[in-house]
Amino acid sequence: MYRNITVHTLHVELTVMANDKLYTLPKLPYDYAALEPYISKEQLTLHHTKHHQAYVTGANAIFEKLDKARKDKADLDIKATLKELSFHVGGYNLHNKFWENLAPAGKGGGGNPKGELAKAIDEEFGSFERFKKEFTLGASSVEGSGWAILSASATTHRLLINQIEKHNVNVYPGFRILLVLDVWEHAYYVDYKNDRAKYIEAFWNLVNWDAVNKQFITHLKK
Ligand SMILES: [Fe+2]
Helix, strand or coil: CEEEEECCCCCCCCEEEEECCCCCCCCCCCCCCCCCCCCCHHHHHHHHHHHHHHHHHHHHHHHHHHHHHHHHCCCCCHHHHHHHHHHHHHHHHHHHHHHHCECCECCCECCCCCHHHHHHHHHHHCCHHHHHHHHHHHHHCCCCCEEEEEEEECCCCCEEEEEEECCCECCCCCEEEEEEEECCHHHCHHHHCCCHHHHHHHHCCCECHHHHHHHHHHHHCC
8 A cells, every 4th residue: 555655844845655664766856957057967867766766676675585584484694684774774764865955056955054053053063164164074084985964962962963884884873864965976976077075065055954954943842
């Protein structure tokens, strides 16, 4: 039985067609060409329909393998299976976040942080410029493939920049993810080749600060 699942109620919403047990690729909240000139139609189309889709397929295949093994009472390499599952589910969830925290430049994307988030950034980092500098350095120095993340502690509400390697290494349990930047080469190679720094610079024109602020306000209420 299929039903509509709203990932969360933000300014930007991803409506995911999902059945009760498996993942499906969400629709983007904008057209494939909408993020140009910073992310091209070709780049975004590939990223969404091939790479994000691969994590949908990968996660579902593992759940199907788990279901079958349990039904057949068969043994599995549990360690390897769980590691692989963590990779695919991490990839699936982080890409959902990434699409949500982007918007077309000048139409919700770019500019400065807003509301409570702006205050918290000033308090934690001293200024938006300092935050941008630290986040940019965090993104440019992720080893290999991974993500730069802005998150907030569930305990102290302090903001933290962290690096997730691959999709699942160096995750901070209990930290709410507010903003993500995909720095896998598959995210930028069509447009920027191996120039990750140029891609990171372009990213600031697309950040949907309204959506990120709403994430933060939701976090504060918990
Ligand atoms: Fe990606």
